[in-house]
Amino acid sequence: MTLLTETLLIGWNRNADYAAKLVADLSDEQMMLQPNGANHPAWIFSHMMVYHPVLVAMLRGQAFEDPKVHKFGMQSKPEADAALYGSKQSIIDAFIKGHDDVAAALKEAGEVAVEKAMPLERWKPAFPKVGSILGYLMLVHEGTHLGQISMWRRVQGLPAV
Amino acid sequence: MINTLITYQARTLDYAKKLVADLSPQQWCAQPTTATGLVKNHAAWIIGHLVWVADKNTIERVLGQPSKIDDAWKSLFGGKSEPTSDASQYPDKDTLMGLYEDAVNRIAAALKACDESFLERATPDEAFRKRFPTVGFALMHVMAGHELLHLGQLSAWRRALGLGTV
Numbered sequence: 210m211t212l213l214t215e216t217l218l219i220g221w222n223r224n225a226d227y228a229a230k231l232v233a234d235l236s237d238e239q240m241m242l243q244p245n246g247a248n249h250p251a252w253i254f255s256h257m258m259v260y261h262p263v264l265v266a267m268l269r270g271q272a273f274e275d276p277k278v279h280k281f282g283m284q285s286k287p288e289a290d291a292a293l294y295g296s297k298q299s300i301i302d303a304f305i306k307g308h309d310d311v312a313a314a315l316k317e318a319g320e321v322a323v324e325k326a327m328p329l330e331r332w333k334p335a336f337p338k339v340g341s342i343l344g345y346l347m348l349v350h351e352g353t354h355l356g357q358i359s360m361w362r363r364v365q366g367l368p369a370v
Numbered sequence: 371m372i373n374t375l376i377t378y379q380a381r382t383l384d385y386a387k388k389l390v391a392d393l394s395p396q397q398w399c400a401q402p403t404t405a406t407g408l409v410k411n412h413a414a415w416i417i418g419h420l421v422w423v424a425d426k427n428t429i430e431r432v433l434g435q436p437s438k439i440d441d442a443w444k445s446l447f448g449g450k451s452e453p454t455s456d457a458s459q460y461p462d463k464d465t466l467m468g469l470y471e472d473a474v475n476r477i478a479a480a481l482k483a484c485d486e487s488f489l490e491r492a493t494p495d496e497a498f499r500k501r502f503p504t505v506g507f508a509l510m511h512v513m514a515g516h517e518l519l520h521l522g523q524l525s526a527w528r529r530a531l532g533l534g535t536v
Contacts, residue, residue, distance in 0.1 A: 212490055213371050216510045223515070244404060247529035335381075341374050348514040349378055353385075356522020363523075364530045366407045 213323065213340065214315055220348045221315075224355060225308045228254070229301060230370045231358045240297050243287060244364045251294035252287035253354045254304050260346050261307030267339045268314040268322050275329060311347070371489055371506065376478045379513045382521065383474045388536045389524045390417065390463055399457040402530040409530050414460040415446075415453035416520045416527075421466055422447035423512060424473035431495035432508045433480045439469070477513070 210218075232240065232250055240251040248256075259279045266273035276282050280293075294300060323340035327333045336342035359370065390398075390413055399414045425439040445451055446459060460466075481488075489506030493499040502508035525536065 212504070212506050216371075216504075216506050219507060220510055220515050245529045245532055247526055335377070341377070344374060344510065344514050345378060345381075348510065349382065349518050352515050352518030353522040353525065356519040356524075357526040358522075359519065360409070360411065360523040360526030360530070363409045363411065364402075364404050364526065366404065 210316060211320060211323070213343070214318075217343055217347055218312055218315060220344075221308065221312060224348070224351050225305060227370065228257075228304060228351075228355055228358075231355060231362065232297060232301065234367065235297060237291065237297050239365070240294070240300070241289065241291050242365065243289075244361070247361055247364065248354075248357055249287045250358050250361065251291065251297075251300060252281065252285075253358055254300045255281040255294050256283075256285070257351055257354055258304055258307050260350065261311050264311045264343070264346055265314040267325075267328065267342075268311075268318040270322065270325065272328075275331060277331070315343070372481050372484060372486060375509055375513050376481055379474055379477065379517070382513075382517050383471060385536070386417065386420070386470065386517075386521055386524075387467065389413075389521060389528065390467060392533070393463060395457075395462065397531060397533075398463050399453075399455060399460055400531055401453070401455050402527070404530060409527060410453045411520075411523055411527065412453055412455075413463075413524060413527065414457070414466065415451070416524050417463075417466045417470055418443070418447040418460065419449075419451070420517055420520055421469045421473055423449075423516060424470065424477065427498065428477055428509065428512045429473060429480070431498050432493060432505055432512070433477065434494055435476065435480050438472070438476075481509075 235250065241249050243249045259276045259281050263273050263276050277284060325339045327336050327338060327342065332342060336345065393413055399412050401412055402409045422439060422443060425437050429435045430437040489504065489509065491505045493502050493505055493508045498508055502511055
């Protein structure tokens with residue numbers, strides 16, 4: 210593994226652990242709460258998971274749809290219908306599996322995969338190579354949303370994790 | 371990887387600027403009360419904490435460059451500090467955002483002077499090295515992970531104050 214791969218995997222695995230802790234004490238009902246219209250955890254997790262298959266596809270050189278148009282993509286908003294998201298356990302299971310899939314793809318991918326040109330036109334200006342977006346999607350993007358859940362917990366009167 | 375880290379942190383700074391752009395001096399240290407209690411981590415503490423970590427951890431402990439921040443700020447912005455509602459304790463928005471941008475620029479300048487092998491060096495600070503064995507690990511954590519967790523908190527804090535999305 211390269212330094213980039215090893216570094217990303219450390220942060221990625223920490224994100225998975227932190228994510229599980231952030232919702233460990235939540236009920237299915239709490240996963241749907243939106244104080245002051247804040248993003249609820251069910252949407253945040255569903256949104257983060259949009260990018261897992263995208264990361265796997267990029268690392269394996271496979272085609273993928275622009276995640277912008279996904280039903281939980283960046284243009285979506287949290288909905289009150291819990292059936293859209295599933296139970297907390299099913300969400301967490303899917304999130305952990307997505308994390309494992311990305312980790313496996315990253316371990317398999319060599320330098321060639323990381324050096325490949327960004328296949329999604331929209332991302333090219335900011336992230337010209339596959340390798341340049343990995344840390345952004347795996348750490349920056351997930352970190353932002355996990356931070357939202359952290360503060361969402363405080364708003365609910367729940368303790369820090 | 372160095373250029374990638376610099377790019378990430380520049381985008382993070384832009385995001386932080388947007389998150390605080392419309393905050394009034396009264397909102398800067400606001401701890402909104404919810405049905406279940408008080409939300410303690412306010413914008414002044416979060417940005418001040420990011421300044422503290424960028425200066426003391428990234429610049430001083432990882433990059434080995436001189437710090438510009440007063441050590442006395444540890445009690446205000448260090449890892450175990452507790453945000454308070456006393457706004458007189460906290461520097462204003464322009465001061466803290468200026469220090470944050472300055473720290474980001476110093477980190478970028480220091481990194482641009484290094485080659486990629488620098489990232490493979492052992493993290494110089496012993497305590498930090500236990501968690502992050504190499505400079506690359508440490509920088510990825512502080513520049514791409516830690517900062518965004520707190521800015522995500524700031525994003526949700528805005529909602530608790532009734533402010534819009536950014």
